[in-house]
Amino acid sequence: MSLPTLTFSAPAKAEGFVDDSHLTGGIYYSQRYRDKRDMTVGSEDYGHYVEDLHHATFNxxxxxxxxxxADLIGLDVAGFAAxxxxxxxxxxxxEISLSxxxxxxxxxxSGDKGGFNLYKAALKMKYDDYWMRAGYIQPSGQTLLAVHWGFVPGAYQGAEIGGNWDFGEHxxxxxxxxWSDKYKAPWYTEMYEFRAADNTTKIDYVHSLGLRYDFKxxxxLEASMAQAADFMDQYFGKVSYSFPVAxxxxxxxxxxxxAKDKVGDNTIAAYGSVNDEYDGLAWLQGITLGYTLDTLDFRLEAQTVKADGNQGFFLQRITPAYASSNGRLDIWWDAASDFDANGETSAFAGVTYDLKNYDLPGWAIGAGYAYGWNGKPCTTCTVDGKLADQSQRIDESAWTFNIAHTVQxxxxxxxxxxxxxINYDNHGSNPNYSGGYNNMFQxxxxIKFNVIAPFTIF
Known part of the structure; x- marks a missing residue:
């Protein structure tokens, strides 16, 4: 196959580039009140709720x-102000404003600031069934790499290539x-390198390959694999199907x-002091059910986790530090906790009710309940110089309620x-992220109130 020529005329450049361009945007308001119970022994607020996040932010x-x-090359650029x-x-x-x-x-x-952030600046190309993007990009294909979101996405510094092939009825x-060598969450203005669990050891790059086949x-069927160089391998598989019932x-x-790390022999060490995250293959497996009946949409979902080792919980991102990268996880309950402790099994039931039959078009209400049980501590980490108490088991639960209106x-x-x-209940008494439960809080x-007003300029 011969490569396309790049010697096209100026009118051809302008016609495709300009006529098919779009400039869109949004105005956003976020108000949040999040309080956590203080269970630190000796604290004057012991047993009481204390402020964790109180803010009002404009984006x-x-x-x-x-x-x-020439139907070949283009450019995407996006930024936001907070x-x-x-x-x-x-x-x-x-995480809605700028750090x-x-x-x-x-x-x-030390808190937040206002300002401007460029979160997309990408050269893009397409030819036949293939496409490519390079620069500050958001993953748009089938890989395991994902970005954090505020009202806008984070970005990888790197390149993504892909293709789409339609086989008709087959x-x-x-x-x-x-492939990427740097990342930034949307509340940071500068790109930064990837690092391992010690927050010091540099990871030269991360990369991921994915496939999706729609049988029509x-x-x-979906499958993907990701790697952080010399640190971590990740794997993903998903089967989705729908069939008529009533x-x-x-x-x-x-x-x-x-996920399986490629470091060390999992010797006992405090979390963060070594880059040996898991003892063998860690995994999260889940099943989801969804059913829509007239104006009611039902969800019933469950997941279970195995994450032996120093970390003590399953993490979908390929680098463990806060905001250092992000990964794909299609199970999300918006119920505060990730319900991802080693050994933990959890279930979620939710329903959304569209109120259009009550002459309230655009209004919907929803409720959900999540419960997780048998959460174990990390199996080889230390707490105050001793191995975490392996006799511990913690349950956790949460109620969620939602009211939404879209202007018609x-x-x-x-x-x-x-x-x-969200009303989240930790059924144990450990303070936040303690006792060997490195991703479990009190x-x-x-309470989150958001307004999202999209607009199109051209």
Whole structure:
């Protein structure tokens, strides 16, 4: 196959690049009140809720997506501005504004600031069934690498290539590969290198390859593998299917997420002091069921975790430090906890009710309940110089409630107002992230109110 020529005329460049371009954006408002119960022995607030995140934040973004000059090459650029309208006394980043630190490895947990952040600047190309993006990018293919979100996404510094092949009635195949040497979460303004669990050892790059096959009969198969150089391998497989039950489709999926580090012999050490995360293959497996009956949408989901070793919980991102990268995980309950402790099994039931039959178009209410049991501590980490107490077992649960309204007509058409409430209960008495439970915190009440107003300029 011969390569396409790049010697096209100027009118051809301008016609495709300009005429198919789009400039969109959004105006966003976030208000949040999150309090956690203080279970630190000797604290004057012991047993009481204390402020964790109290803030009101304004965001606005612009996102330019060009057409393709000569049907071959284009450019995407996007950025956002943030302003803090109100900030509580808690110092850590609220993840909707900008951190007072410019990048993760300079983070001192001193709070937030306003400002501007460029989160996308990508050269893109397409030819036949193939496509490519390079620069500041968001994964758009089938890989295990993902980004954090505020109101806008984080970004990888790197390149992604992929292809899509349609075989008619026999199905369609999609595949992509992503390579990156730096990342930034959306609340940081500068790119930063990947690091291992000790927050010091540099990881030269991460990369991932993924495949998706749609059989066009409601059966979809997905698989992916990711690597952090000389540190971690990850694996993903998913089967999705839907079939009619009582006149409506029952949506079913099985999902497998695996991780295996390539460091050390899993000797006993405090979390973060070694890069030996897991003892053997760690995994999270899940099953999801979904069913829509008129104005009611039901979800019933469950997952179970095996994560022996120093870390003590399964983490979907390929580098363990906060905001250092992110990974794909299609099971999410918006219920505070990740329900991902070693040995933990958890289940979620939820329902959303569309109120259109009550002459309330665009209104919906929802509720959910999650329960996790048999959470174990990390098996080889130390607490106060001793092996974490392996006799511990902790259950956790959460109620969630949601009210949402999407404006249906007028100048504000498409604007979303969303109120989400979480009441999380840790059934143990350990203080936050202690006792060998390195990703489990204490009781929490979280109220989030968001407004999202999208717009199109051209």
């Amino acid at each position: 606005a973004n612009l996102d330019f997506v060009s057409g393709y000059a 302003a803090n309208l109100a900030t509580g006394s808690a110092a850590h980043p609220n 007072s630190a410019n990048q993760r490895w300079g983070e001192d947990w 199905g369609a195949l999609s595949s992509s590969y992503l 009969n409601k059966l979809v 006149g409506n489709d029952l949506r079913v999926s099985y999902q497998f997420y695996g 007509t007028g100048r504000l058409k498409g604007t979303l107002f969303n109120l989400h409430y 009781d929490e009440i979280d």
